[in-house]
Amino acid sequence: MLTMTHTTFYRKYRSQSFNEMQGQQHVIQTIQNAVKFDRLAHAYIFSGPRGTGKTSTARILAKMLNVTPDHTIENCPICIKISKSLCVDVIEIDAASNTGVDNIRDLNEKIHYSPIECKYKIYIIDEAHMLSSGAFNALLKTMEEPPKFTLFILATTEPHKIPITIHSRCQHLQFKNISQEDIIKQLQMIADNEKLSIDTDSLSIIARNSSGCMRDAISLLDQAYSFKGNTITKDDVVFMLGSSLxxxxxxxxxxxxxxxxxxxxxxxxxxxxxxxxxxxxxxxxxxxxxxxxxxxxxxxxxxxxxxxxxxxxxxxxxxxxxxxxxxxxxxxxxxxxxxxxxxxxxxxxxxxxxxxxxxxxxSNEVIPITHQTPQVQNQPQTTQKTPITQQTQKVINPPHKNTAPSNKVTQNSIPAQKIAVEQTTPKSNQSATPDNLKNCWLTVIDKVKKEHHALYAILRNSNIIGSDNETIYIQLKQDFKFFREKLNESNYKEFINKELSALLNKPMTFSLDLPTKNPNNNITENKSSTTPKQSITVNQIIEMFDGTII
Missing domain, CATH: 1.20.272.10 (Zinc Finger, Delta Prime; domain 3)
Incomplete structure (x- = not known):
């Protein structure tokens, strides 16, 4: 039959006196002076990160107040009982399990009884922020005027959750994260007592990964001891933590x-x-x-x-x-x-x-085709282009005769504003217009987002740059080889092709590479005139001249 004979290091080496504690010198000095000069408060709040000595300090304070005159903390019978949680006058309450008002009412009924074997009756309420609002209200009067032989210590990692009315009745001592030097010193002491062979670099890695928490550091040392026995190397610690050199x-x-x-x-x-x-x-x-x-x-x-x-x-x-x-x-x-x-x-x-x-x-930035506009200075002047003054006049004073409206504006009609508005797709194939393809592609991306998060991270900023009867050509914002390999995986490719085919009612695929143009290719490049930049420019001109597009 298996028996539990091993005591974990963090329990075995819990500090039993202030001489054994590492760090928290501001708290230690405050408590020692309060006891020495009889300036002890009737209630304290010990707050700080986990594993920094709050409960241990509360127990040490209970020992200091109840140690018998002819003994020290180390050999006093009452102090030994307190260390083993056997003293009836030092009551530790787990507020996480005793959160209700009934638990505090029971405390209020028993608090007026004098201590049995100690000078002071100490109430240590751990995780005090877990008490309910009703429990805190029931505790208010007792904490404001407790019996002279009673001391309250509230330990918490979240002091902001304790009502201000409780704060005002207590002295608040704030515990800090323990420095790496102090943690290494404590770990080295434990290693020496346990006869462990471990170097300083390994202890430094453990201390670094404990985030200032002494209990976490001691637990990691205990874990390394279980992993490799009495001889622990730096590589062992790195492998155990899943860390890197x-x-x-x-x-x-x-x-x-x-x-x-x-x-x-x-x-x-x-x-x-x-x-x-x-x-x-x-x-x-x-x-x-x-x-x-x-x-x-x-x-x-x-x-x-x-x-x-x-x-x-x-x-x-x-x-x-x-x-x-x-x-x-x-x-x-x-x-x-x-x-x-x-x-x-x-x-x-x-x-x-x-x-x-x-x-x-x-140098690696990819500019989508839909955002490319011709430069003014590189465009030759031809007699077929309408001068800007005439075009402006048409916008200001549109003709009143019954002529068929034209929806085509040449790229150089207003060269200073870089406007390009043109038709891109025959009317006979309305289901494959650039706008429709763009909407279909956005729909596909939305479905990808719901079912394949990794694929969505690659496709979310992609654009359509062209299409033919069977293929849609897309462009990635970051065109990495790694992304291409992921998109060419069969499960991803089949999913995208299936969604495209369902939306366009015909077999469709997608590709990342636009084929070389030749007479046999019927490729429609996406040069949509409805990009945000161009649309804003047109609207600004119309507003400036109070005109309309004809």
């Missing part, structure tokens, strides 16, 4: 800033093949970028890295700007916020990083 991470960041798309994708694929977690990769990359930001701002004294690493990162930061670092961090923040909604996080980070890499590459 620093030199690999620096290389990835360098390739991203140098805009080497192929190397970035290759390195990401290697990461994912080795089981590196996407969320952990974002956390690690953000951590390095923060250090690079400090280096770029000449704040090397605030950088928590060794000189050799700072020198390596300085080589990268000398080639980039502060804005580049800012945009990279913003991109990672966007990825982190979208991860929960995206079915393929590995694809998401690849798409977002490729977009960031190519964001400022003007």
């Amino acid at each position: 620093d030199h690999q991470l620096y290389k990835l960041i360098q390739n991203i800033f140098l805009k080497k798309e192929t190397l970035v994708i290759q390195q990401l694929e290697e990461y994912f093949a080795n089981g590196i977690n996407v969320t952990q990769l974002i956390i690690d990359t953000t951590r390095v970028l923060r250090q690079m930001l400090l280096i770029k701002c000449n704040l090397k004294n605030r950088v928590t890295l060794d000189e050799n690493t700072i020198e390596k990162l300085s080589i990268i930061t000398n080639k980039i700007t502060l804005n580049d670092i800012h945009l990279f961090i913003s991109t990672l923040a966007d990825i982190d916020s979208e991860l929960r909604w995206f079915s393929d996080p590995e694809l998401l980070i690849q798409i977002k990083l490729l977009t960031f890499i190519n964001k400022h590459k003007k």
